[in-house]
Amino acid sequence: KQEVTQIPAALSVPEGENLVLNCSFTDSAIYNLQWFRQDPGKGLTSLLLIQSSQREQTSGRLNASLDKSSGRSTLYIAASQPGDSATYLCAGRGGGGTSYGKLTFGQGTILTVHP
């Protein structure tokens, strides 16, 4: 069974700081890995998707990396802003004997960026 873990569970940083969110998965046979953002009371918004053949993806101030051999992915946020405050979730598709149609989610990291 695929298991996805996110560390830390919560993070509070001052505005302007660069930060890293971590995601680990137990089975490296994932098809791809996706990072999401969730605002309170809302659905999830896709941020970045990394295919198993890729090492990283970038979008604006966000950079996500994937290391299948170590079972890890990181989300790097540069020059954080109060508007970045949200819960960030990672999800691996496939692996652990599951079909590539299924995603396994981590519990999320609650990020607070204070002015």
Place this chain on the structure above:
Amino acid sequence: NAGVTQTPKFRVLKTGQSMTLLCAQDMNHEYMYWYRQDPGMGLRLIHYSVGEGTTAKGEVPDGYNVSRLKKQNFLLGLESAAPSQTSVYFCASSYSPQLPLHFGNGTRLTVT
């Protein structure tokens, strides 16, 4: 561009009542999913579909049924609601496994 639309947004049920949650997507996506999100448990997959007319069980399928009669719609049914089904339910869809997953805004269900 509507994306993924869930109805209703909120619902309160009494134990034993039934209801259907509707998910509609206008992006011609093949894959559709129902998740529930609970504090401390994260997002757990209930059922999913890889195309019109297909359904498959996820991680926590007991007490739920689904149907995908039309490609754009994925229905989640609760035949006899229980307090343990109090949760926020999310529908999601994607065109293929290689492409990002799109989520609806959720349905908050309370069973008393």
